[in-house]
Amino acid sequence: MATSGVIFKRCGCRDDQRRRLERSCPRLRERGHGSWYFHCSATNLLGRCERVRRGGYPSQATARHARDEWLTATQADRTAQGWTVQRWLRHWLDNRTKIRPTTRFHYTRDVDTVLIPQLGRYRLADLDAPLLRTVFAEIAATENSKGRRQS
Structure with missing residues (x-):
């Protein structure tokens, strides 16, 4: 399941109460003000829906290209781009069901x-x-x- 997602522009300007204006900034229509982002989702290697939001692109075309690249990547590549080693190790430990308690203790x-x-x-x-x-x-x-030195 892949969605084409949304491409939008936002900036870091703030109002009088120091809240970010983001998409409601009146200067957002100006050329060079703000940057482009995309938001979309697709399934990862585990079959779960993975949502991604990336930004900082200088133009709408580059944001669209980055989104299309992410969507056309394989499930393994999308998972690798979105997961840290820590997240993978936690997932790996949680899914080891047929190991002895002492082995689990040492792995953990x-x-x-x-x-x-x-x-x-x-x-x-x-x-x-x-x-x-x-x-x-x-x-x-x-x-x-x-x-002793680590082995």
Whole structure:
């Protein structure tokens, strides 16, 4: 299920009460004032509807092009662009149903204390071999709770 979405323009101007005017700014019709955004939804790799809102585009045409690119991406690419490593690891842990309690405990501990602090903020689409080599080298240089190097 993919929707063509909405393309709109907004700005960061504020009124006298310091509230953002966004789409109701009287100067929005001026060329160069504000920026263009799109909002649409499509299914992700898990079959769930994923909504996205992106902006900061200089023209309506570039916002439309970005929206069309996002909509024509594969489900895996859309999921990778929208999910962080932290979100994926949490999902992965929640869906492990056939593991022993001690295994779950160790996986959860390693995810919470090592992987999420080091990799959690990255989007799945941003992961590549040089980044992973750097992060795992940093992890290997740290010590575990027993004072030994991480393995």
